[in-house]
Amino acid sequence: MLKLGRHEFANTDLLVMAIVNRTRDSFYDQGATFDEERALDRVRQVVADGADIIDIGGVKAGPGEDVDAAEEVRRTAGFVALVRAEFPDLVISVDTWRSQVGREVCAAGADLLNDAWGGHDPELAEVAAEYDAGLVCTHTGGLAPRTPPHRQEYDDVVADAIDATLKLAEHAVSLGVDRQRVLIDPAHDFGKNTWQSLELTRRLDEMTAAGWPVLVSLSNKDFVGETLDLPIGERLTGTLAATAISAWHGAQVYRVHEVVETRQVLDMVASIKGTRPPARVVRGLA
């Protein structure tokens, strides 16, 4: 059972989390939804496309424009309130590592804090507990926010990801975060080269076996690009292949740019697994 906002999801429900960037420089959309009205249009579109969650971000994941906490709050908190007003039931996540930002967005109506830099600010989990919000516990390999991997080594990257995220999850619960609102994320490409992200995908079943709902963020990332030797903009097929494998291995939440395509892949995999009936079957049964 996974609780997000007002919703309760069965373990077999596969959820699409649509990315909505309030940034000028995120790698994929390059500021397309920095403008508030365009960001709101994006929310309307992804909701219509079947997104279960939106993930609002105010700071590019990688190095780039300096965004301090006050600016990040300006980009996210008011926008969360706008979205909440228009979509009372939508699960709203905010991608932030800062507790100061977490507090403001939770007050504005956010349901989930996506701590993409894995406990860098230990007070973020306390904010989640205070507002009864959810928390995504992420593996970064110990890197500080917005740091790209450089010669990152692991004895066993999968074991490291499981160990680190479980520690974060248990710690969050000990601080009062509802156990059913905590997810873990191996964080492809965060503190990992392409080999390491591929291995995480290959062995994701080891992570899902740990008993916490797993979020994966695969969408158009460099490990897809390097694997297929394709630039940004041509990585959807590779992303969907990784999505299908992750779904087969039991990941539950998919943070994505392309909602419609992801939804189709997840529905297809769920039907192959036998957790979702096909939409309409008549062939051979008339």
Added chain:
Amino acid sequence: MIVAAAVCPHPPLLFRELSGLEDAAGDLRNACMAAITSMMSADPGVIVVVGGADTSGEWSPDERFDLTRFGTTQARPSQRSDLPLSLGVAGTLLDESGWMGRRELLAVAWQTPTADLAEAASRLAARPERVGLLVMGEGSARRGTTAPGFIDERAPVFDAALGLALQEGDAVVLRNIDSELADQLMALGRAPFQFLGHAAPDGAAATVLYEDDPFGVMYFVAVWSWRLGDRLA
């Protein structure tokens, strides 16, 4: 005595589980249940199901169709049942219609000669108790390019005659269905419909509740009833 008869088809799609998220045959199932409910209102003491199968014989009324033969995500039961589809669909329709009374399941082989059907039907009609007869049968499966048997231009005429006979309670037409043509048209109702034709008393009040071929197979749902005798007699 036969107090009422219902006619239903038996596509696997009548099992709700098989069509997935969308109930592709919901209106057909509703019509079948309405027909059975109407038959039940004639107060039968037993409902006898007659359906086509590879071989003739009686089946236990407790037997249920093994849906996993058609797939689904259900676990295969340890005790597999070979109950024929036609009787399995009938059993489920009776369950869903709330029939709690006695039931008997009689399979008639697809190729049963008309004379044998006539004899079995006469034996049933002669029983003293009030019998509801549930006849499981269909028209042609060769009604279009997407039909299971593609197109046979004779199918519409064949089916129209069947439909008219069911509409008018015309037992004579049912008795005289052309067996060879029915085979060629993949009409699985030939033997059960002939059984009905031979079992039915004269003077049926007949109603057709459904007559359509949404998937290329002709489905009929009908009810025949008789104001026969007095229950107290």
